[in-house]
Amino acid sequence: MQTEKEIAELEARFAFGKNWQRFINLLDDDRIASAEGSLRNMLEVSDLKGKRFLDVGSGSGLFSLVARNLGASVHSFDYDSASMECAQELKRRYWILDDNWRIQKGDVLDNSYLESLGVFDLVYSWGVLHHTGNMWQALNNVGLLVSKNGQLFIAIYNDQRWLSEYWKKIKRLYNKGFAGQIVVVLTHAPYFLFRQSVRRLFLKTKRRPRGMDPWRDILDWLGGYPFEVARPEAILAFFRARGFVLEKMRTVDGRHGCNEFLFRKAGNIRVY
Ligand SMILES: C[S@@+](CC[C@H](N)C(=O)[O-])C[C@H]1O[C@@H](n2cnc3c(N)ncnc32)[C@H](O)[C@@H]1O
Numbered sequence: 001m002q003t004e005k006e007i008a009e010l011e012a013r014f015a016f017g018k019n020w021q022r023f024i025n026l027l028d029d030d031r032i033a034s035a036e037g038s039l040r041n042m043l044e045v046s047d048l049k050g051k052r053f054l055d056v057g058s059g060s061g062l063f064s065l066v067a068r069n070l071g072a073s074v075h076s077f078d079y080d081s082a083s084m085e086c087a088q089e090l091k092r093r094y095w096i097l098d099d100n101w102r103i104q105k106g107d108v109l110d111n112s113y114l115e116s117l118g119v120f121d122l123v124y125s126w127g128v129l130h131h132t133g134n135m136w137q138a139l140n141n142v143g144l145l146v147s148k149n150g151q152l153f154i155a156i157y158n159d160q161r162w163l164s165e166y167w168k169k170i171k172r173l174y175n176k177g178f179a180g181q182i183v184v185v186l187t188h189a190p191y192f193l194f195r196q197s198v199r200r201l202f203l204k205t206k207r208r209p210r211g212m213d214p215w216r217d218i219l220d221w222l223g224g225y226p227f228e229v230a231r232p233e234a235i236l237a238f239f240r241a242r243g244f245v246l247e248k249m250r251t252v253d254g255r256h257g258c259n260e261f262l263f264r265k266a267g268n269i270r271v272y
Pocket residue numbers: 016017056057058059060063077078079080083106107108109125126127128131132220224
């Protein structure tokens with residue numbers, strides 16, 4: 001049973017959807033191409049024809065759009081109504097009247113909702129499950145949505161021990177109200193902006209690899225709460241016990257950010 005303090009903390013959620021609404025105003029063909037490249041590269045495929053793709057916590061809807069463009073039939077859902085509306089807006093722009101892209105408001109912790117969905121060849125949940133308030137339950141739940149021999153692509157914040165605890169406090173402060181936001185942004189955003197400028201200058205990287213926007217990403221990082229983290233080996237052990245085999249992994253090399261995992265469901269799930 002959750003304490004009053006825990007409940008109050010969970011209610012202090014970051015408004016992801018509002019951030020995504022601003023992002024989709026910036027969406028252009030270049031960003032869509034970057035997002036598509038990143039997905040094809042991780043999956044090592046040229047298209048997703050004939051695949052059932054589930055986007056859990058679809059955010060802006062960009063990766064649902066990309067999956068649909070690559071030929072998959074897509075189901076997107078997000079907990080945040082404004083995020084869901086972003087996906088609907090992208091569907092209106094690019095796939096209006098299409099029956100193979102469904103969008104709903106849904107919660108990855110809501111088992112009866114998940115049961116209504118069935119199973120998918122590819123379950124995608126990038127940067128979502130650590131923001132649910134119950135990451136291990138959410139991880140378990142996405143595993144149940146993968147068909148036999150299907151794939152699971154997840155990205156989960158790296159555990160940096162005391163540093164992750166520090167970020168948790170910062171994110172909590174950000175979500176306490178306007179004053180908290182100002183303090184957090186003024187004390188932390190300049191560091192990230194500086195890092196980005198240096199990277200742009202020396203590495204000549206113009207675009208973020210997943211088609212994202214630097215400023216929206218900074219706000220997502222500073223405010224993204226609830227916030228949990230996991231070490232890569234904990235994620236591997238968790239899914240191995242559930243009959244998954246790791247196909248590919250990309251870590252952030254001990255830094256902050258998301259480790260990416262691509263699993264394949266090899267057998268029946270053994271642990272519930
Ligand atoms: C950082 S964004 C990632 C969005 C997208 N997957 C991407 O890669 O750009 C996290 C998203 O997870 C959603 N989310 C948080 N908790 C959720 C839950 N319990 N069920 C479904 N979505 C959730 C948020 O509303 C937000 O849109």
